Amino acid sequence: MSVDLMPNRYRPGEAEIAPRDAALIARRDAVLGSSYRLQYRRPVHFVRGEGMWLYDPDGRAYLDFYNNVPSLGHCHPEVNAAMAAQAGRISANTRYLEPQLVDYAERLVATFPGELDRVVFTCTGSESNDLALRIARLVTGNEGVIVSSYAYHGTSAAVAMVSPNLGEAVQLSPSVRMVDLPGPAGVADAQAAAFFEAQVRAAIKDLNRRGIGVAALLIDSIFSSDGVWVDPPGFIAGAVAAVREAGGLFIADEVQPGFGRTGAHMWGFERHGIAPDLATLGKPMGNGFPIGAVVGRHAAMDRFGATARYSNTFAGNTVGIATADAVLTILQRDRILENALAMGARLDAGLAQLSSRLAGIRAVRHAGLFFGIDIGLDGMAAAQRRAMALTIVNALRDDGVLISTTGANEDTLKVRPPLICEAAHVDRFLQALQDALGAAAP
Amino acid sequence: MSVDLMPNRYRPGEAEIAPRDAALIARRDAVLGSSYRLQYRRPVHFVRGEGMWLYDPDGRAYLDFYNNVPSLGHCHPEVNAAMAAQAGRISANTRYLEPQLVDYAERLVATFPGELDRVVFTCTGSESNDLALRIARLVTGNEGVIVSSYAYHGTSAAVAMVSPNLGEAVQLSPSVRMVDLPGPAGVADAQAAAFFEAQVRAAIKDLNRRGIGVAALLIDSIFSSDGVWVDPPGFIAGAVAAVREAGGLFIADEVQPGFGRTGAHMWGFERHGIAPDLATLGKPMGNGFPIGAVVGRHAAMDRFGATARYSNTFAGNTVGIATADAVLTILQRDRILENALAMGARLDAGLAQLSSRLAGIRAVRHAGLFFGIDIGLDGMAAAQRRAMALTIVNALRDDGVLISTTGANEDTLKVRPPLICEAAHVDRFLQALQDALGAAAP
Structure with missing residues (x-):
């Protein structure tokens, strides 16, 4: 693949830039450096x-x-008002007792199938996926992760290593396997589930043969970075069953499809009629405020939590929770x-x-x-x-x-x-x- | 070591809890699970x-x-007002042109020695350390990381694996080496620098003999989780030189000592009279708003950025920047x-x-x-x-x-x-x- 992985970006000299913007871009490049990209030919x-x-x-x-x-x-005024009011009262972390934290956690978990009954808060979708991988690896004792061919799951070291979408310059983990999706492969809907399951079974077999084992199938159920592949509903179910059979967990990356993006459901995995072991949340959770979460089954969550301390200074703090609480209220109230x-x-x-x-x-x-x-x-x-x-x-x-x-x-x-x-x-x-x-x- | 790594916490039955609090704790345990700890015998x-x-x-x-x-x-009113005002105007990401982002980046970098001239924003100290390790490993081509015996650098998978303070339940990376500090070892100030350098040289030798090589010496210059070991000033300099000689970078974890905590200096490393290759920021940067950063030398930062896309949805967004900008202004203005x-x-x-x-x-x-x-x-x-x-x-x-x-x-x-x-x-x-x-x- 030599496709530019962020084609829609500014490149010097490609389009005419207003002098005011050109000066700012020069200053920006000098202080932020080359890992920052600007969208559009003319930013x-x-x-x-x-x-x-x-x-x-x-x-x-x-x-x-x-x-x-x-x-x-x-700039939703009600969300912003909730954030500002809480910031003016108190910004406290999760090591103090806080009814609002518990209230919101209960409300959030209630939007999931009953077996997903625990939540741990993070600040970003990357942190959510990183933590979900930690949990899956600890709980299964395996290292292998199966993702889609052009998956993107975030920026932390562990998550970037299972994100082929970042391109060849970012090293992949020796324990990640990419599987083709039926849609881009031109497979008809009737054969989609069998095709995808076969891909995943082959990946499991390879991981097992190398002694790596499968910790998780990590997928965004609408496959947004692969090009948005949503149909037929249910086509991932057989693959999920195969992963569980092999001792792995199914992690639904809900950073893109979650919080109602798909309209018919609150969570993307619901489109496919199956419940994950862990779901990872991010982007719209605070309508802009940095907050994310991992929601999961207590078997996995408690096994992790019983041994590994997970303390995230900002995550679950009262201001983020008050903001996310307002978002959830409006999502539900305003249909x-x-x-x-x-x-x-x-x-x-x-x-x-x-x-x-x-x-x-x-x-x-x-x-x-x-x-x-x-x-x-x-x-x-x-x-x-x-x-x-x-x-x-x-x-x-x-x-x-x-x-x-x-x-x-x-x-x-x-x-x-x-x-x-x-x-x-x-x-x-x-x-x-x-x-x-x-x-x-x- | 069988020391409880978070002794100051609530344990059921250890102290009398008000019924109101006991009910909340029960609900909290049910939905947040066991990875959450409460401080104090009576939370x-x-x-x-x-x-x-x-x-x-x-x-x-x-x-x-x-x-x-x-x-x-x-609840600093001026910081909160800056946050609320910006949230009411616009919350935009770094892929759009934004003068305030560039202004703040320049102001922040100006508080560092001249050779640290680039900044990348994150949302948490963990993300900062995780990114710094990614940069160090890519730039040096090595994997090894040297930390202090009871170091804590954060919660992401990569960073938790170099944080012995998390205890035996959290697996350490095969490529991390812990070094003893002179203070806890009872070494006198006059011998402290030589002692610490010898520890680090031994770690480098071991990493090289195993073909792992040294990517970075990662330390919090006041060694807060080791028990606060700050003297004598300069005692880490020889160790830093040894790491650079071996091709590694010096990463100063400024999450605890940074932004003036040490009084005499804005950054903890300044106490030791040396400049790092990368510095990682977090906690007080936004007085509570989730924002962090990696500040570094352009050689390392640009080598990473030229190949690896680093895009963090929330990091560097206008609301976080406006908040951090207010914090920096007040830090400087109010002495x-x-x-x-x-x-x-x-x-x-x-x-x-x-x-x-x-x-x-x-x-x-x-x-x-x-x-x-x-x-x-x-x-x-x-x-x-x-x-x-x-x-x-x-x-x-x-x-x-x-x-x-x-x-x-x-x-x-x-x-x-x-x-x-x-x-x-x-x-x-x-x-x-x-x-x-x-x-x-x-």
Whole structure:
């Protein structure tokens, strides 16, 4: 693979940059260095956010169809008020008694199937996946981890080593195995479950033959970095059973699909009709406040906790908990999932209509408000499709609509608006995409 | 070692608990499970914080001489106002252009020696140390890490594996080596540097003989979890030189000593007159908001960043940056370091006076407002000293003063008040300690 793994980014000299921005980019490069990337050929600077909209210094509005952290919309006043009020009362850690911590933990766990009855808090999705791997390895006594071909699970050392999406420069663990997904392999829905299970069984066999054993199948159930592969529902069940048979755990990475992103369910794994041993949470949990969690079955969680002290200074602190509590309250009270489902259906219908009239959309996949839209024209090579997707993303940016790309070839549009989006926003996005498609077709 | 590594904690049945608290503890145990610990024999619940004080539900005030996260005091109104104002404007990530991110990065880096000129943001001290190890291993091509005997560097898988302080239940990395400190080994100051360098050279030799090589010497320059060993200044310099000679990096874990805790300097390594290759920041950086960083030399930082994408959704986001920026402004404007130095001297003098009058204090070590106070009477065995320290900590808690224990034998009082503490607070603590010492001596 020599695909640029973050094609939608700023590269010096590629586009005209305003002098003000060029000066800031130079200062930024000098102090932040090369591990930081800017999105878009012409990077954007936002000074204000509200609901579905971000505003640049000139007051221009951008429709946010990309950021999945502020699921309830940018700068949600009620969430921010909860955060500020708690910060003004007390910011205390989990080593003191705190009813609100226990209340929220109970409310959160209640959104899971009954057997997932314990929670440990973290600050980021990376910390959640890192901790879940620690638990799985300690509990199973095995080291092996099975992930999808283009999986991304975070930035810590242990998690980066099971994230092939980070590219060849980041070393993979000797104990990770990647499995192909049925969709990208062109396998029909009827054979998808058997295909995926066979992939996973082969990985287990290889791990066992080398004495590594299988600690976990770690997957994001909508496979967002692989290009959004959501169907058919249930296709992962046989693979999960195979992993359990081999003594491993199933870890559902809910950082992307969790908290209602898929509309029909609170948690992505529910789409597949199975419950994980551990679920890892992050991004939208605090609508922007750094908070994550591992929710799991008490057998695994308690076996870990009985021996290993896990103390995370900031995680579960009262301010993060008050913020996450407000997010969960609003998600449930305002029927955010129903909205995600309805708006997802509207967007899906609009895309079907669009692709019946215009060339350039090869396929649309989605669950709720997480869409993968494959781009390309008949006969295009992979590199051309990738270039076309990139052109569309940047045309949308210039038109004031934010999305990006995903997938093995990065020719899939990644579309995941805040869950509060309304019909008018969906229609605005569809219009912008139609214009960009028209312009991008050679 | 069979020392309980968190002796100062709640154990069912050990002390009388109010029914209200007992019910909450039962619910807490059911949903959070066994990896969570509560401090003190009788756990405390705080409902309000202000400056140096925490208040329980009955309105009782506790003097906080323990929490090193709220360095500027609990619920600092100016810090909270900066956080709330930014959250109301925009919470954006580092992939958009953001002058405030660059401004703060420049201000932060300017507090370091000139050669440390790059910063990458994280959300926690654990993430900072985890990333620093990733950088050191990639840059050196080696795996070995040298730490102190009772080091604690965080909770991620990679960092927990180089944290012997977590106890025997947490597996150590095959490539970590622990070195003894001169102080606990009873080595005189004049021989301290040579002793420590010899320890580190032996570790390097062993790592090289096994083909592991040395990636980094990772130390907290005041050795807080080893029992606070700060003297003589400069004693680590020869060891650092030896590590560099062997191709490794020196990582200064500044999570505990950083941001002025030692009074005389902004960063703990400055006490020893040497500059690290990488410095890791956390705890007090946002006075409670989850933010951390790795600051380093561009040679190492850029070599890592040029190949490995490091993207941390929450880290460096505008709300965290605005909060940390307010903290740095107040630290500098209000001369917080000068206060830490002065109050540290006052506390040190008070402890000297106290130990001249009362038995029970075997030694006092400190830098600025981080104190280690060794407890015990002549002829006491280690277990008795540990029990006496624990008794004192809990007597202070009952008297409304918060501290805890540290060190290999956990018989050292760990005292680290917010840096804003005043003479009256120091005197109140001294009075409480005097009372507890009097009561604890058999």
